[in-house]
Amino acid sequence: MQAIAPEPIELHGAEAGLTPRRMVGIGLVVGLITIYGLAMIGGTMKAAQGNLVHLAPQTFYALLTLHGAGMISVVVLLTAVAHWYFLRNLLKLRVEVLLFSVVATVWGLLAAGAAVLGGGFGPGWTFLYPLPFIGTTWPAWSTGLFFIGVLFVGIGFAIFLLDILAGVIREYGGILQGLAFDTFFPKLRRPGKEVAPPTVIAATMVALDGLLTVAAGTVLVVALLARWASPTFPIDPLWIKNLTFFFGHTIANLTIYLSAGVIYAVLPAYTGRPWNTNKIYTLSWATSLLFVPWAWPHHLYMDFVQAPWLQLFGEASTYIATIPSAVVTIFGALLLVYRSNMRWRIGSVFFMAGLLGWLVGGIAAMLDATIPFNDVLHNTLWVPAHFHTYLLGGVFLFVIGFASYFVGEKAPPRAIVKVWEWLFFIGLVGFLLMFYAGGIDGVPRREATPPTPGPQLAAIATGFVVILLLGMTALLIEIWMRARRHAITGEGEGL
Amino acid sequence: MIAGKQLIILVLDIALSAIVIVAFAWVVASTRRPTAQSAVQSGGYRLRRSWGWFYGVLLAGAFTATIWSIPYAWAQPAQGSSDPLVVHVVAHQFSFTMPQRLPADRLIKFVVTSSDVNHGFGIYDPQGRLLGQVQAMPDYSNVFYFTFRQPGTYTIRCMELCGVGHSDMFQKLAIYPTQTGSSAASLPGE
Amino acid sequence: MRSKPSFWYSVLAVLILLDVFGPALLGAGDPPLWLHHLEHAFLLAAGGGFGVLYARRHPKPYGDPGWLFAVIGLSAASLLLMLPDVYGNVDAFPVLHSLLHLAFVGIGYVGGYTAERYSPRSGVAWTLIVVMMGVITATGFGAPGPHV
Incomplete structure (x- = not known):
């Protein structure tokens, strides 16, 4: 993606030709290529479950581990890069810091990839203790290398978050102002400064909860590395299970909040209507900040020894954490679009579809997070059904939408693009429906050879994966070709 | 055969998702007759307030209804x-x-x-x-x-x-x- | 605190020294594990606090990004101290243990200082994150399960 557009304002550290725009372009290309590879792995696993190809169980679980760990990391990377694109002007961020954080993440992914593909490390991306150490089919070095890889991804994310937090404090005077509490207490506001826009509020929330998550993730990985270095190191299985899901759930969840920061910035461009901060946004994001980190106990409902208050608080927090999304962000997006002069482009179509995926996946997630339902849904295909709905059918759609917005889309798309979009969405919905059907039928997740009707559903799902990948390839080529054209005409982002 | 809890879950999931899909389709269709933001905003804010209260009550009701049938020994x-x-x-x-x-x-x-x-x-x-x-x-x-x-x-x-x-x-x-x-x-x- | 900062710094310094060398000098037994983790958090936080204050002698709105990379690299490197092979060997010797505790103050100081040099109040943020990690470790790092 060379020299896409003349840079309107040059802020900091753009030496050596690394403009913020080029950096974001690099991040997108690296991330999307990685997603491609990991999606192929996902399709291969489906085909293996459907008895269309043969995979040895240890290969299946190794690929499962890489698919999960890789997708979470790369989705964090892509949403972070997209959010950064809008934050860089608001917070005067430096491009070198983003570069460093992307490089650390890529190194981490490479290490984890080497551990899995070279060593066959395969306890799933949640690497639930003591599975990485007992009854293993992989060498010890791959266990250590994988955790070191996770540590690098954490370092990359920590740099990104710390830089954003520092930027918020520099520009708005503090964290409270970053969360727009000056809508309630105007005295907090810096003289001559406007209230923080929703994009910045989202960034402040993600930075705070993200740093908490990285802190927990570091303790988790250090404990596992300690156990790896000295087998006598004691670990309480319930404690580390809580820590694992505190880290894993929250980091996956934060990708949607990073995306929200992008939605706040992009939808106004497509609708031609401003999206402003008011007291409701302050309250809403404060609620997310407080309750998102407390939703993790819903992963431990079937651990009956867990403290009762955590079980009940987990259900309540999960419910409460949906209020800001359902009542403020998604409702606000619909209100912004309602009877607007929306310009329908690949970007706007994918942002709207992504919001829908976020909600539909959220509904399935809430059913699963309800204790009396969880005993027939926990660890069935219902779980990957709901998180594929909001990660693949939500966050990833925002990423494609952002890519399309980023290369600029003044002109409406060619007629053939409709076909690509239909292919993509038919593949997506069919693929997801097979997951839901398996979940309602009680087929366990993470099975190399699942019980009936798992194989039948997986075989059908493989067909939908092929359709999905065809549509996705065509759409990304379309966006790429547009980027090349705009490199010549000099057309920049947006409409 | 889908029965019992699974049936309840399936019906709830389909019904709630269908409501959401219809709402999205309605909003998308509305962009064919655009108008000024000021013309829809105050009505939208009123709707948001009602929706917020409704959703809050719904969640509180769902929480209260479900905690009576949890499977733990301490709760039974x-x-x-x-x-x-x-x-x-x-x-x-x-x-x-x-x-x-x-x-x-x-x-x-x-x-x-x-x-x-x-x-x-x-x-x-x-x-x-x-x-x-x-x-x-x-x-x-x-x-x-x-x-x-x-x-x-x-x-x-x-x-x-x-x-x-x-x-x-x-x-x-x-x-x-x-x-x-x-x-x-x-x-x-x- | 506004009137006589040097007095409070001295109080903090005395507390640190008592905490670091007191147990070894008095020959007191080990505190419970969770308290020991919180003690580490306190030592890191105290060091971080001093680092932040010292860094503020160089008021600059936005420092070199090198400071940020240094903070993260240093934090990651200091994790090595938490590995049982390091800690277990040191634990056996009270004086070494005290010195290790002093090292925590040092890590806190350098971390708080470098982060604060990067951007105002980054050092405070870094120190709070480290304290958070200490609190998380206090919930059960290094503790065995109940073996029911």
Whole structure:
């Protein structure tokens, strides 16, 4: 993606030709290529479950581990890069810091990839203790290398978050102002400064909860590395299970909040209507900040020894954490679009579809997070059904939408693009429906050879994966070709 | 055949998703007759307030309704007092150490643990429907009360990725009918 | 605190020294594990506080990004101290243990200082994150399960 557009304002550290725009372009290309590879792995696993190809169980679980760990990391990377694109002007961020954080993440992914593909490390991306150490089919070095890889991804994310937090404090005077509490207490506001826009509020929330998550993730990985270095190191299985899901759930969840920061910035461009901060946004994001980190106990409902208050608080927090999304962000997006002069482009179509995926996946997630339902849904295909709905059918759609917005889309798309979009969405919905059907039928997740009707559903799902990948390839080529054209005409982002 | 809790979940999921999809379609269709933001904003804010209250009440109702039927022993004191049949289950890579036959219509107290890694303990009825589950964790014992309503051949299946043999970790459990007049028949119903 | 900062710094310094060398000098037994983790958090936080204050002698709105990379690299490197092979060997010797505790103050100081040099109040943020990690470790790092 060379020299896409003349840079309107040059802020900091753009030496050596690394403009913020080029950096974001690099991040997108690296991330999307990685997603491609990991999606192929996902399709291969489906085909293996459907008895269309043969995979040895240890290969299946190794690929499962890489698919999960890789997708979470790369989705964090892509949403972070997209959010950064809008934050860089608001917070005067430096491009070198983003570069460093992307490089650390890529190194981490490479290490984890080497551990899995070279060593066959395969306890799933949640690497639930003591599975990485007992009854293993992989060498010890791959266990250590994988955790070191996770540590690098954490370092990359920590740099990104710390830089954003520092930027918020520099520009708005503090964290409270970053969360727009000056809508309630105007005295907090810096003289001559406007209230923080929703994009910045989202960034402040993600930075705070993200740093908490990285802190927990570091303790988790250090404990596992300690156990790896000295087998006598004691670990309480319930404690580390809580820590694992505190880290894993929250980091996956934060990708949607990073995306929200992008939605706040992009939808106004497509609708031609401003999206402003008011007291409701302050309250809403404060609620997310407080309750998102407390939703993790819903992963431990079937651990009956867990403290009762955590079980009940987990259900309540999960419910409460949906209020800001359902009542403020998604409702606000619909209100912004309602009877607007929306310009329908690949970007706007994918942002709207992504919001829908976020909600539909959220509904399935809430059913699963309800204790009396969880005993027939926990660890069935219902779980990957709901998180594929909001990660693949939500966050990833925002990423494609952002890519399309980023290369600029003044002109409406060619007629053939409709076909690509239909292919993509038919593949997506069919693929997801097979997951839901398996979940309602009680087929366990993470099975190399699942019980009936798992194989039948997986075989059908493989067909939908092929359709999905065809549509996705065509759409990304379309966006790429547009980027090349705009490199010549000099057309920049947006409409 | 989809029945029981799974049916409730499916109906709720489809109904709620359908409402959301219709709302999205309606908003998307509305962009064919654009108007000024000022013309729709105040009405939208009023709707948001009503929606917020409605959603809050809905969640509070759902929470209150569901906490009465949670499966934990501490939440089901009546079960603990009713002389259950205690059955110890130890999960290993990749099998369960447990009885192969158990009576129907008798409250069973499963005490579930693991000798190695985390496993799951899922109960599937003869038709293959998942009826309930608990985790099998090393160092801890999870207490899980369950009553088999129908005699027949059930399946116990591991529900947590536990290693290379995870998919093969299941076994049959025969549930035999309780004879009338036995001690089990006098157990209080749930 | 506004009137006589040097007095409070001295109080903090005395507390640190008492905490670091007190147990070894008095020959007191080990505190419970969770308290020991919180003690580490306190030592890191105290060091971080001093680092932040010292860095504020160089008021600059936005420092070199090198400071940020240094903070993260240093934090990651200091994790090595938490590995049982390091800690276990040191634990056996009270004086070494005290010195290790002093090292925590040092890590806190350098971390708080470098982060604060990067951007105002980054040092405070870094120190709070480290304290958070200490609190998380206090919930059960290094503790065995109940073996039921």
